[in-house]
Amino acid sequence: MNPLTQLIHHAYQPPDGFEAPQPGVFKASTVFFPNVAAMRSREWKNKTGYTYGLHGTPTTYMLEERLCTLEGGAHCVLVPSGLCAIALVALALLKSGDEVLIPDNAYGPSKSLVEAELLGWGITHQYYDPMDPQDLEAQISSRTRLVWLEAAGSVTLEFPDLVRQLQICRQRKVLTALDNTWGAGLAFKPFDLQPGVEPALGVDVSIHALTKYPSGGGDVLMGSVMTRDPALHHRILLTHMRLGLGVGMNDVEAVLRSLPSVALRYRAHDVATRHLVHWACQQSEFVQVLHPALEESPGHYQWKALCGIEPGNAAGLFSVILDPRFNRDQTDAFCDALRLFRLGYSWGGPISLVVPYALESMRMGWPPHLLRGTLVRFSVGLEAVEDLQADLQQALTQLK
Numbered sequence: 001m002n003p004l005t006q007l008i009h010h011a012y013q014p015p016d017g018f019e020a021p022q023p024g025v026f027k028a029s030t031v032f033f034p035n036v037a038a039m040r041s042r043e044w045k046n047k048t049g050y051t052y053g054l055h056g057t058p059t060t061y062m063l064e065e066r067l068c069t070l071e072g073g074a075h076c077v078l079v080p081s082g083l084c085a086i087a088l089v090a091l092a093l094l095k096s097g098d099e100v101l102i103p104d105n106a107y108g109p110s111k112s113l114v115e116a117e118l119l120g121w122g123i124t125h126q127y128y129d130p131m132d133p134q135d136l137e138a139q140i141s142s143r144t145r146l147v148w149l150e151a152a153g154s155v156t157l158e159f160p161d162l163v164r165q166l167q168i169c170r171q172r173k174v175l176t177a178l179d180n181t182w183g184a185g186l187a188f189k190p191f192d193l194q195p196g197v198e199p200a201l202g203v204d205v206s207i208h209a210l211t212k213y214p215s216g217g218g219d220v221l222m223g224s225v226m227t228r229d230p231a232l233h234h235r236i237l238l239t240h241m242r243l244g245l246g247v248g249m250n251d252v253e254a255v256l257r258s259l260p261s262v263a264l265r266y267r268a269h270d271v272a273t274r275h276l277v278h279w280a281c282q283q284s285e286f287v288q289v290l291h292p293a294l295e296e297s298p299g300h301y302q303w304k305a306l307c308g309i310e311p312g313n314a315a316g317l318f319s320v321i322l323d324p325r326f327n328r329d330q331t332d333a334f335c336d337a338l339r340l341f342r343l344g345y346s347w348g349g350p351i352s353l354v355v356p357y358a359l360e361s362m363r364m365g366w367p368p369h370l371l372r373g374t375l376v377r378f379s380v381g382l383e384a385v386e387d388l389q390a391d392l393q394q395a396l397t398q399l400k
């Protein structure tokens with residue numbers, strides 16, 4: 001054979017038995033079959049084989065299984081972003097004429113999805129008050145097929161009564177999907193909120209923006225959709241296949257590499273955040289500090305009951321509401337003056353981030369549990385906490 005052909009159809013096979021800390025990375029669109037019979041019969045839906053790169057490789061299966069271990073799920077699919085995970089759940093579980101309920105503090109683009117896309121396909125939505133289970137109950141109608149949950153809200157950090165919310169949805173036989181990016185599978189176990197209680201009280205679907213804590217580097221976009229119920233997983237998997245959703249193996253590798261340290265990093269973010277939160281509470285420029293471990297923060301008692309108070313259960317986000325005497329320009333100057341906290345979206349990476357939010361344009365009305373003023377959200381990275389505090393302190397002088 002011509003060496004060019006030999007190079008492509010090379011006979012060498014490395015010996016079996018290679019083992020190393022990190023799993024190998026398998027990249028493929030095409031997957032080979034030994035014969036036509038295998039091509040016709042091979043099954044990928046239950047992870048017993050490989051048919052095409054989009055339907056799974058050893059690398060994607062590996063990450064999916066490890067994520068299930070972390071969160072207590074049974075089945076998982078990977079998608080290109082956290083937002084795509086939210087969209088996949090909608091496309092798999094909703095059809096024209098159905099209604100979906102969303103907490104009013106939900107991740108903003110989830111609201112855009114229902115308002116700008118789902119509505120056009122005849123799927124309606126209602127927003128409910130995340131802090132009022134009765135409101136959730138009142139909004140469930142005969143058309144409600146899915147209720148989204150989020151704990152805590154990623155901007156305003158209210159922690160809902162998840163247990164009560166799930167009990168209501170279960171009584172009303174409505175599916176639940178949790179955006180569990182904040183909890184990361186570490187703060188609480190979404191498929192089993194009350195360990196030891198049978199039958200288990202848990203969500204039907206849990207999605208993650210793996211972009212945040214599981215990736216941990218601020219350099220990967222990925223999402224996951226997890227379930228315990230095989231029938232539900234099957235529906236999601238088929239929609240996933242029909243939409244052609246795939247992820248890059250280098251990105252999967254990056255998450256696999258970061259995953260063993262996720263609990264340590266999450267704890268470090270949490271410890272530093274609590275330190276800064278206590279400092280922020282003493283600053284007169286802030287009229288309210290939002291973080292679930294603060295007794296006066298909305299939903300603190302629900303958080304404490306579900307997650308416990310130990311560090312390692314409260315992620316790395318906190319928000320402050322600035323005294324309304326500061327105008328928008330002053331608030332912007334405060335954010336601009338920060339040197340270690342960089343202006344940028346997302347969270348869960350090594351670098352601290354800050355974003356000012358116009359809450360009035362994000363919510364149905366000003367939430368009664370929040371004081372008036374501009375809200376600024378901080379994502380606390382892995383820098384030394386005393387440097388972060390000094391950074392906040394020096395930026396505060398811009399507000400004087």
Ligand SMILES: Cc1ncc(COP(=O)(O)O)c(C=O)c1O
Pocket residue numbers: 080081082083084107154179181182208209210211221222223345346347
């Ligand atoms: C709570 C929450 N869910 C989902 C997402 C979406 O993740 P991604 O950026 O990977 O689309 C984000 C992103 O900021 C988020 O904050």
